[in-house]
Amino acid sequence: MQRVLTAVQMREAEAAAQERHGMPSGLLMENAGRALAEAARSVAAPGARFTVLCGPGNNGGDGLVAARFLLEGGARVVVSLVGDTAKTTPEAKRNLTALEGFGESPRAFEVLPEPGPGDVVVDALFGTGLRRAPEGAFADAIGTMARWRRAGAKVVAADVPSGLQSDTAEPFTPCVEADVTVAFGFLKPAHELEPGASLCGDVRRVDIALGGEASRVVSGPELFRVEEKDAREALPVRRADSHKGTYGHVLVVAGSPGKTGAAAMVALAALRSGAGLVTVATRAEALPAVMAHAPEIMGLALPGDGPLGKGDLEALKAALEGKDALVMGPGIPRGPETGALIGDLLAAVDVPAVLDADALNAVAEDLSVLRRAKGPVVLTPHPGEMARLTGKPTKEVQLHRVGMARQLAAALHVTVVLKGSRTLIAEAGGRVFINPTGNPGMATGGTGDVLSGVCGALLAQALPLPQAAWTAVYAHGLAGDLAAERRGLMGLIATDLLKGLGSVWVRWGR
Numbered sequence: 001m002q003r004v005l006t007a008v009q010m011r012e013a014e015a016a017a018q019e020r021h022g023m024p025s026g027l028l029m030e031n032a033g034r035a036l037a038e039a040a041r042s043v044a045a046p047g048a049r050f051t052v053l054c055g056p057g058n059n060g061g062d063g064l065v066a067a068r069f070l071l072e073g074g075a076r077v078v079v080s081l082v083g084d085t086a087k088t089t090p091e092a093k094r095n096l097t098a099l100e101g102f103g104e105s106p107r108a109f110e111v112l113p114e115p116g117p118g119d120v121v122v123d124a125l126f127g128t129g130l131r132r133a134p135e136g137a138f139a140d141a142i143g144t145m146a147r148w149r150r151a152g153a154k155v156v157a158a159d160v161p162s163g164l165q166s167d168t169a170e171p172f173t174p175c176v177e178a179d180v181t182v183a184f185g186f187l188k189p190a191h192e193l194e195p196g197a198s199l200c201g202d203v204r205r206v207d208i209a210l211g212g213e214a215s216r217v218v219s220g221p222e223l224f225r226v227e228e229k230d231a232r233e234a235l236p237v238r239r240a241d242s243h244k245g246t247y248g249h250v251l252v253v254a255g256s257p258g259k260t261g262a263a264a265m266v267a268l269a270a271l272r273s274g275a276g277l278v279t280v281a282t283r284a285e286a287l288p289a290v291m292a293h294a295p296e297i298m299g300l301a302l303p304g305d306g307p308l309g310k311g312d313l314e315a316l317k318a319a320l321e322g323k324d325a326l327v328m329g330p331g332i333p334r335g336p337e338t339g340a341l342i343g344d345l346l347a348a349v350d351v352p353a354v355l356d357a358d359a360l361n362a363v364a365e366d367l368s369v370l371r372r373a374k375g376p377v378v379l380t381p382h383p384g385e386m387a388r389l390t391g392k393p394t395k396e397v398q399l400h401r402v403g404m405a406r407q408l409a410a411a412l413h414v415t416v417v418l419k420g421s422r423t424l425i426a427e428a429g430g431r432v433f434i435n436p437t438g439n440p441g442m443a444t445g446g447t448g449d450v451l452s453g454v455c456g457a458l459l460a461q462a463l464p465l466p467q468a469a470w471t472a473v474y475a476h477g478l479a480g481d482l483a484a485e486r487r488g489l490m491g492l493i494a495t496d497l498l499k500g501l502g503s504v505w506v507r508w509g510r
Ligand SMILES: NC(=O)C1=CN([C@@H]2O[C@H](COP(=O)(O)OP(=O)(O)OC[C@H]3O[C@@H](n4cnc5c(N)ncnc54)[C@H](O)[C@@H]3O)[C@@H](O)[C@H]2O)[C@H](O)CC1
Pocket: 010, 011, 013, 014, 028, 029, 032, 055, 056, 057, 058, 059, 060, 061, 062, 089, 125, 126, 127, 128, 129, 130, 131, 132, 133, 134, 135, 138, 158, 159, 160, 184, 185, 208, 210
């Protein structure tokens, strides 16, 4: 797991490093600047010229240190201080003097030579201290960097592309678009959440000797980026003496006439994710079409017809006997009583439950039904379903994804998987995990059904939460990435993920 820190938390970590280790503050900037110089060198063509634009704060200071290291390495370097140089921080001032000692003095922005293909521009205007939209000379500099980039120069951003708000990942106008962003010490939300993540280009997190426990001393909400090893290590290694009962039995309550494929995709995803047994419970008229998708799927006809309601409670309680996980929602016939049915069912049986699609829409009418759940509950909304669950417009959900997911998880004491680019996994205890895998090719019908099946299968194999959720999301997204390599973003369809999942388990030795 990589800890993702806000600007305030970064300052706390920096202060902790200085207090606990007597870390001279200039050393952090020295380490940052050296790493910035290395990243700039790594994208430069032979004989490239480096143009370093420095702002008035410590981000600018990082740029001045980088310029000094580049000069020391014999590179052609030009530096410009943008904005009111009187306001430069003491740290940055010290590095300005040092730079002049190397015989390079900052030049006026207007007389800078034009970078071309192979050259490198270092964006050290603003980092985590950005407070408002860049204006005047800063805005001009950002616009000029965009022009230089269009002309073929590479842009390397110090800590955060200038103009991008570190905590919210929202860009002001104008905002730098970088080829590489060097994240000092810890990742920030701007590196891991859209639309910021796309503006950063290749994010390279570097240590600057803040000290390992620095992230543990910071207070406030905990945000993490899931790494591949976290998902792989959460999965049990299969023992030779195991049998299908060892890997759990998933009950899938899904499907209805015309939406039998949804139920089949949940069931197939669960089977492809290691569940020992999978039973689909659906109306009799839909059952044959569901089971036709695979001989491995077992079926249970729910008596009656029409929307799921209180009349189905006894049959579903009986169906859940001996099961290890429930996945409910994709393609179900939803009616006015479905939400109450879900509440009664979860209150009656203590199995981990994944609620997706129309089960979410059903409980959205009265969320209190979830408070009676005996077992752990995972909600897997896409932004539109999250809007219905929270009563907020989808646009607002997308602007405050972390906060919304954290709030709902804490309020309902459930795990919330808020899908989308960089899916979030929010646990009831307040921690939020960002998933880095997946791609726009997965915006196609049925991929959500597959995810709910993967999650149900891991819960049935007794993975605890939130591990089961973040592992399912990571594997599902990686399956999509591997499948997109074969099918293209346009050609990817949900059942390709079933094959992709196989490649993921092979890659992880599971
Ligand atoms: N915290 C750490 O562990 C380290 C941080 N480093 C670098 O320092 C920056 C943060 O530096 P800071 O001085 O706080 O702010 P910035 O340099 O990002 O911003 C400069 C300054 O500009 C003012 N300002 C904000 N918005 C605007 C605006 N739109 N127009 C004009 N002026 C603006 C505001 O007063 C800011 O203070 C961090 O990103 C790292 O790059 C260390 O070097 C490494 C360790």
